[in-house]
Amino acid sequence: EIAPIISPSLLACDFANMKAEVLRCVKAGAPRLHVDIFDSVALDSPWAFTFGPQMVKAIRDCSPDAILDLHMCVYKPARFVDAMKEAGADRFIFQFEAMADEAEVLELAKRITDAGMKCGISINPATSVSTLDSILASGLISVVNLLAVEPGFGGQKFNTVILVKLEHLVQLRQEKGYSFEIGVDGGVNEKTVPQVAKADVLVAGTYVFRHPVSLSQGVMDLSTAAKS
Numbered sequence: 001e002i003a004p005i006i007s008p009s010l011l012a013c014d015f016a017n018m019k020a021e022v023l024r025c026v027k028a029g030a031p032r033l034h035v036d037i038f039d040s041v042a043l044d045s046p047w048a049f050t051f052g053p054q055m056v057k058a059i060r061d062c063s064p065d066a067i068l069d070l071h072m073c074v075y076k077p078a079r080f081v082d083a084m085k086e087a088g089a090d091r092f093i094f095q096f097e098a099m100a101d102e103a104e105v106l107e108l109a110k111r112i113t114d115a116g117m118k119c120g121i122s123i124n125p126a127t128s129v130s131t132l133d134s135i136l137a138s139g140l141i142s143v144v145n146l147l148a149v150e151p152g153f154g155g156q157k158f159n160t161v162i163l164v165k166l167e168h169l170v171q172l173r174q175e176k177g178y179s180f181e182i183g184v185d186g187g188v189n190e191k192t193v194p195q196v197a198k199a200d201v202l203v204a205g206t207y208v209f210r211h212p213v214s215l216s217q218g219v220m221d222l223s224t225a226a227k228s
């Protein structure tokens with residue numbers, strides 16, 4: 001089995017030193033970066049509000065080669081597709097619960113892929129994998145991001161409810177011959193990582209950036225722990 005990729009979530013980095021933080025990730029060998037784009041319409045708290053396209057462009061400018069994954073939990077994400085592509089995003093992972101209905105989901109997915117980005121879908125801990133059946137069958141989804149915490153903030157406790165969902169998705173993918181990547185986002189640390197080693201991508205903010213030792217140590221620790 002291949003060990004999952006660790007994708008640092010910049011939500012936990014030092015915002016006043018964004019460039020240095022991004023460069024540290026790149027130097028630590030992180031092949032991709034996770035950027036949480038949140039607004040306070042899709043999410044209740046004004047403190048959840050994060051970045052727009054200008055910050056994405058700034059991150060891209062200091063990391064030309066890293067894959068940039070955007071976790072889009074915003075009101076009407078379709079408005080952001082072209083701007084985020086222009087800013088340098090590679091993957092546009094929208095939050096399923098912020099969508100009105102399936103028609104909106106499919107239209108958005110098509111728009112994202114037409115714009116030349118990979119399309120991902122992110123689901124809350126309480127949302128079941130089976131609600132995604134027809135969306136996955138559309139073939140437009142390259143990434144399924146399983147949130148192991150409520151969206152909005154880093155540093156929350158890992159919700160084990162997603163373990164069954166991970167299992168279910170891995171099985172579904174195999175049965176149907178799908179090729180989407182599976183991500184787990186939130187609460188990933190040295191203790192929880194062995195449980196989610198079947199995922200392809202592990203998004204970690206607090207562990208990677210607030211680790212007592214260096215960032216590179218944090219990234220490597222997690223990938224080692226995921227293998228064992």
Ligand code: DX5
Nearest residue numbers: 151152154155186187205206
């Ligand atoms: C949660 C975000 C995550 C968050 C993960 O709303 O989607 O990307 O930054 O942070 P940690 O690793 O601290 O749970």
Ligand code: ZN
Nearest residue numbers: 036071185203
């Ligand atoms: Zn995220």
